[in-house]
Structures are given as structure tokens and as C-alpha cells.
Amino acid sequence: MILICKLLRRHVSVLQLAGFLLANLLGMLIVLLSIQFYQDVRPLFGQEDGIIKPDYMIVNKQVGALDALGLGNSTFTDAEIQDLRQQPFCKRADGFVSSQYKVSCSLGFEGGMSMGTALFFESVPSEYVDVSREEWRFDAGNPVIPIILPRNYLSVYNFGFASSQSLPKITESMAGMIDLNVRMSAGARSQTMRARVVGFSSRINTILVPESFMKWSNALLAPDVHPQPSRLIVEVGNPADDAIVTYLENHHYELEQDTLDSGRITYFLKVLTALVVGVGLLISALSFYILMLSIYLLVQKNTEKLRNLLLLGYTPWQVGAPYQCLAVGANALVLALAVGLVWLVRHHYMEMLWNMFPQMEEVSMWPTFFVGLALFLLVALVDVVAVHRKVMAIWYRKE
Amino acid sequence: MQTITLHHLLPAVFAGRTDLQSELWEQDLVLERGRLYLVEAQSGKGKSSFCSYLMGYRQDYSGQICFDSTDARQLSVREWSRLRTHSISTLFQELRLFPELTALENVLIKNQLTRHKTVAQICQWFEAMGIGDRIDTLVSRMSFGQQQRVAMIRALVQPMDFLLLDEPVSHLDDENAAAMAETMMQEVRSQGAAVVVTSIGKHMKLPYNQTIRL
Numbered sequence: 001m002i003l004i005c006k007l008l009r010r011h012v013s014v015l016q017l018a019g020f021l022l023a024n025l026l027g028m029l030i031v032l033l034s035i036q037f038y039q040d041v042r043p044l045f046g047q048e049d050g051i052i053k054p055d056y057m058i059v060n061k062q063v064g065a066l067d068a069l070g071l072g073n074s075t076f077t078d079a080e081i082q083d084l085r086q087q088p089f090c091k092r093a094d095g096f097v098s099s100q101y102k103v104s105c106s107l108g109f110e111g112g113m114s115m116g117t118a119l120f121f122e123s124v125p126s127e128y129v130d131v132s133r134e135e136w137r138f139d140a141g142n143p144v145i146p147i148i149l150p151r152n153y154l155s156v157y158n159f160g161f162a163s164s165q166s167l168p169k170i171t172e173s174m175a176g177m178i179d180l181n182v183r184m185s186a187g188a189r190s191q192t193m194r195a196r197v198v199g200f201s202s203r204i205n206t207i208l209v210p211e212s213f214m215k216w217s218n219a220l221l222a223p224d225v226h227p228q229p230s231r232l233i234v235e236v237g238n239p240a241d242d243a244i245v246t247y248l249e250n251h252h253y254e255l256e257q258d259t260l261d262s263g264r265i266t267y268f269l270k271v272l273t274a275l276v277v278g279v280g281l282l283i284s285a286l287s288f289y290i291l292m293l294s295i296y297l298l299v300q301k302n303t304e305k306l307r308n309l310l311l312l313g314y315t316p317w318q319v320g321a322p323y324q325c326l327a328v329g330a331n332a333l334v335l336a337l338a339v340g341l342v343w344l345v346r347h348h349y350m351e352m353l354w355n356m357f358p359q360m361e362e363v364s365m366w367p368t369f370f371v372g373l374a375l376f377l378l379v380a381l382v383d384v385v386a387v388h389r390k391v392m393a394i395w396y397r398k399e
Numbered sequence: 400m401q402t403i404t405l406h407h408l409l410p411a412v413f414a415g416r417t418d419l420q421s422e423l424w425e426q427d428l429v430l431e432r433g434r435l436y437l438v439e440a441q442s443g444k445g446k447s448s449f450c451s452y453l454m455g456y457r458q459d460y461s462g463q464i465c466f467d468s469t470d471a472r473q474l475s476v477r478e479w480s481r482l483r484t485h486s487i488s489t490l491f492q493e494l495r496l497f498p499e500l501t502a503l504e505n506v507l508i509k510n511q512l513t514r515h516k517t518v519a520q521i522c523q524w525f526e527a528m529g530i531g532d533r534i535d536t537l538v539s540r541m542s543f544g545q546q547q548r549v550a551m552i553r554a555l556v557q558p559m560d561f562l563l564l565d566e567p568v569s570h571l572d573d574e575n576a577a578a579m580a581e582t583m584m585q586e587v588r589s590q591g592a593a594v595v596v597t598s599i600g601k602h603m604k605l606p607y608n609q610t611i612r613l
Binding site for chain 1 (some may be wrong): 456457483491500505509511513517557580
């Protein structure tokens, strides 16, 4: 193999190879860096809380003076929900179902102290909730109610209640370990169960329980009540679509929090990232083209040598191997350099971001690495096949 | 492989010619392992084409070539590669050496593939053929006669049933040609292989079993 390499490395143009390495490194760096940057800054837009998926909006009717007097109607009719579902921007819309019974919840601390509060429950279809199926399920045979709480409840407890009462602060993971006692009652019927917090959401201001539990408990405690929803959860394709704002204004609906604005920012971030990734891919594709051209040229210049090796009994794979190693090696080097550079650049911008947003959580670099690896494998495969085809053309005397 | 059988073999360029008087083209001929054949012809009668067909380098012929009972046209790329390293060895008329490698490297590049001889055995052959002092010389700096001997050594570093020599001594004096023939015959006899020598006049002096006129 050493002799073959010695023989075939003639005509390798260092300049062409360096040109490819630089161009491909630039392309790969742009692709990987933009993907990594997107992943790093996406949580900052408040859209991602790991509980409610990002393209969902929560819609309610504007509360007017009549509602305050108890004369208005802030619930959605079936016709209104159906109309919203038929809008082109809407992928899916469902109502919040609320508990039709009283709920009180208590928790005890060691030392005998306990606290309790009146609550309410709401549910949305499970498809909107990004919690594992195993955690977000209710089994009437072994009843523990999974609950998702608004994240600011935890802040109120930690920074308001706990500090004033000298109680320990609770982290999100600790909250999941606390057993809550829930008592539900409606008229003469009542039910006591245990509940467990499975997550906190900053995007949804309600106490969320699984849809299956809501159906079960409403059927058990308030079988005759069938209320209309007062809030809707809506999945949209493009949060930046102007038609959404127009539709909401025309129907006097409003959005909870700034879901649409941050949805738009995320959407633009996605578009921008896609554009930058596209430019990076284009540069990578062009540099790959340069590499293939220079290898083709190299094979062309060494055609006679390759033919002689084949006539001596070398197989086409053995003869193509030095060029395949060269191409795959060059691409592997580019991948290694690009990942290293992404790490370096990221190290710098993350320091800046942490200064600005101390609560920011670090995101793994693995997905970016795997994208780079996938690109590398694709290019390596094309390289290997292209060189082999070229050698086979020499075998069949088409070169 | 015991035999190479030719059935009405004819190069495509000779198709339609009625004036061919050949003991090989368009004849039925069997070449057997262990025998010595001389193929004699003038230039342009298709000697090199004949070698190319047996090596699988060209297939522009009509008729049939069979290695034992296998039609040469049915061989896969991998089978041809194996044939070229284990059954049929060739000394090409144009030698096909690599000018950027030394004489020894030109032989080793084949021997690395077959692992048939030791470097010491190869060096002995260089000595026997009178080019022991040129072993580390770039082939491009050797005379054509010396290059012919390097090509012969390269042809010998593999297991073989048939050895094709396409005008092997065209640039050698009688003494060097005899030295080359002696070394070659020692290896050929030890392997029990057949030798097919082509010649346009000056030919290697061997006890041929059959002379075929193209």
C-alpha cells in the first residue's frame, strides 16, 4: 500500500487541496455554528419550556364590563371553535376543559406543619403537552394525579412565602418529589387522592392535569355539567402570519401573554438560521465540488498508472483506496477543525450571553456534532463511490 | 488452470477479411499447462491483441476464449484480478513499468500483492540477469533492455499456470537473453506453468513444443 501511495501521490496539488480545506471548513463552520447558536439562544425567547410545545397559542375572549357584572359570555361556542379550526393558519384548536368540582390541596412538612389551598384544574388534549407519556397518564386503578404548575407559582412560593416563613426553598426537581393531597368535592360526592408535580410551565397560566383524569373526575363528581371552554389552545403553522392578528382582532379574541410575539421572533430566528445554514451548505457543496474536480483531475493524470496497476492484478477498490482515503481524510480533518472552532467560538459568545441572561441553561453540543458527522458521512460516501466509478471507467477502458 | 482453449477467435479489426492465413485466428486451439509455445508473426498481425485478450484487457473479438471450461467473457472484475495474480502472468511488450519507482520497487509492487517471493530471492534474480547493480536505480534511468529484465522479474513473482511474454528479448543481446531465459525457465518448471512467447523474428531460445504462425 505504501508503494501504491508513493506512486499515486504524484500530481496531488497541495494548492487545490488547501483551497478545498479552507472553503469546506468555512462552509462546515457556518452550518454547525448557526445550528449551535440557534439551539443556544432559542430558549431565551420564552417559547421553549419543555412542557408546552412552541407553536401553540392560548386564546381567550376579551373580558368586558358585562362579564364583570356576570352578564357577558366569555366562553367559546362549538361554532366559534369550528370557525377557528377552518382558518388556514390553524393546524389544530381545542378547548381547555375545567374541573366542575371544588378542589383543595394540602402538603405537610416534617415537624407537623402543613399548608393547604383551594385550587382548580384544567386540561388540554395530551398532544399539546410535551411530557413523556409515562409521566402524563392517569390510571384510575392506581390514582396519582400528574400536575403541571405555572412556573411563577414556584417563584411566589420561593421568594414570597418560603423566605417570609423561614421555610426551605424548593427547586423544580425537588417539587416533583413532594406528595400533595388533593380533595375534590361536588355536593355530596367527594374524592381524596395523591398528586405529583411533573413539570412547570412558563407558557400556560393554569394548573394542568391529564385529559383522561379530567374526563374521569368530571364524570365521577359532576356528571351532569357540560360547560363550554373559556380558553382555547391553538396550534399554528406560522406564528408570524398576519392573518392570525387580523382574525383575533375581528373576533375580539386575545392572546395570553406574548405568545404571538415570541412565536414570531422564534419563527424569524428559524428562517434566519435556515438561511445561514443554506449559505453554509452551498459553500460546502461548492468546496466539495472543488475536491471532486481535483480528485478527478488527479485520477485523469494518473490514468495510465492506475491501468497498469489493474493489469498487474490490483482490484479497483485497492487502486481507488489512496484517493478515497485522501478525500475522506480531508473531510474528516474539516469536521474535526469545524467542531473545534465551533466549540471555541461558542465558548466566547456563551460567556457574553451568560452575563446578559444568567438564568440561561447550557445546551449540549452533541446535536451539532451529529449534524456535522451526518454531513461528513454523506460526503465521504459520495467521495468513495465517485472515485470507484472513475476507476471502473478505467477498467472498462472508458477513460 | 490446466488449459486455455480458443474457439474461432478473431479480433474485431480482422472481421470480414478473407485473406487471413493464420494457425491461430479463426482456428480451434488448446494451450496446455506445462508446455512451451512460440507465436510468430510480422507486425500488425495481432500478437499484442492476442495477449490483451488472454489478460482480459480487451474484449473486442469474436469467437470464444475458455479458461478450462469457463468462458472468459463471463469472468467478473474480481475474478479477472485473481486470475492476473494467481494464474496468468504477463510481460507486456510496452513493459508497463512505473518510471518514478526504482527497479526493485517495480517488482515489489507486484510481490506485495502476491507475497510470492522474498526480497532476497528477488535480489538473486536481479544478480542472475546481470542488473544486480541497478536494483535501486529509477527505472526511468535504465535502458530498455534493462527495463525488459525488470519486467521479467516482475512477471515471475506470482503463482502462475501460464506466462505470456510479448516480445521479451527485443532489446537484449543473446547472452543476456539466455541468462533471462534460464532464470525464467527455472521458475516456470518449478511451478509447472506453460510459456507463450510472441516474437516478430528475434525470439527467446527455448525448447518450444509448438510454434504457431499468426
